[in-house]
Amino acid sequence: MLFIQAGVIVGMLSGILGCQGESSQVVPSNVSSAVPFPIPREVQRIAVLYPKSVSSEMADAYNRLEEATFGLKAVRPSLRFVDRLYLPIVLEEHRFQLTGAVADESAIRLGRVLGVDTVLIYRINGPSMRDRMWARSHRDLPPVTVTSKMIRVESAEVLYHNIVETEIEESTVWGRSFLDRTEYQRLSREAMERGIAQTVLELRQALK
Numbered sequence: 404m405l406f407i408q409a410g411v412i413v414g415m416l417s418g419i420l421g422c423q424g425e426s427s428q429v430v431p432s433n434v435s436s437a438v439p440f441p442i443p444r445e446v447q448r449i450a451v452l453y454p455k456s457v458s459s460e461m462a463d464a465y466n467r468l469e470e471a472t473f474g475l476k477a478v479r480p481s482l483r484f485v486d487r488l489y490l491p492i493v494l495e496e497h498r499f500q501l502t503g504a505v506a507d508e509s510a511i512r513l514g515r516v517l518g519v520d521t522v523l524i525y526r527i528n529g530p531s532m533r534d535r536m537w538a539r540s541h542r543d544l545p546p547v548t549v550t551s552k553m554i555r556v557e558s559a560e561v562l563y564h565n566i567v568e569t570e571i572e573e574s575t576v577w578g579r580s581f582l583d584r585t586e587y588q589r590l591s592r593e594a595m596e597r598g599i600a601q602t603v604l605e606l607r608q609a610l611k
Contacts, residue, residue, distance in 0.1 A: 442553060442563050442609045446521045449553075450485040450514050453525040460588060464527050464595045468549070471603045472523070478610045485517050507554060514556035521562065526550045527598070529591055530571070546570050547591065549598040551606065565605055569598040 451469050456462045469487070476482050507524075514522040530544045537543065546568040553563035571594045 440563060440609065441611075442606075446553070446555075446562065447481050448483045448485070448519040449521050449523050450490075450517045450519045451487070451523050451525065452510050452513065453527075460591065461527060461529075464592075464599065465525065467596075468525055468527070468599045468602065471599060472606070474603070475607055475610055478607050482610075485519055490517075507552075507559070511554060511556055511559055514554075520556055522554050522556060524550075524552045524554070525602075527595065529595070535587065544571050547594040547598050549595075549602045551602055563606075563609055565602070567598050567601045567605070569594045569601070 451472055453465045453469070456465065473484055510522045510524050514520075527547070527549050529547045534544055547570075549567045549569075551563070551565050551567075552561060554561055571590050
């Protein structure tokens with residue numbers, strides 16, 4: 404079994420997982436989340452799982468989130484992550500599908516096949532097209548949510564569960580921005596970036 408040893412964190416995530424002190428890491432006012440429990444020390448081998456997305460925007464967001472997750476090795480060097488290059492083969496051979504909400508049972512079964520002790524499941528949700536069409540302002544849009552759940556493969560125990568919510572900010576051209584694909588993608592991406600950054604920061608704190 405091959406494991407990814409490190410990852411590169413880009414953009415705003417580099418500041419969070421860099422050498423900044425804890426006192427300088429402030430949660431943005433438009434980001435909210437629960438306070439998760441510490442992650443046990445025996446967690447060492449992890450498979451990162453998330454739904455397959457047909458949206459390039461969402462696929463990019465999941466890739467950034469996974470890439471940032473690899474940076475957690477800086478907090479706990481003993482962590483090992485399954486190389487996702489082998490995941491499509493495993494999925495095909497065992498007829499697993501990572502679509503929809505990625506059921507806990509399927510994730511646990513897949514974790515056993517991959518030989519890991521823990522599965523880390525991500526899910527990102529944002530406003531739908533219907534939400535955008537009915538929104539009169541950014542306040543009418545539901546937040547972007549980043550859900551992370553860590554499950555022990557052997558016992559199916561949920562070790563960590565967190566939901567980060569990020570509001571989409573107001574735009575100076577909001578009157579048409581909900582129909583303007585380019586403008587909305589910018590606002591949505593910025594909200595996702597904040598949610599991803601906060602999700603990884605809280606994972607980092609839980610691993611200490």
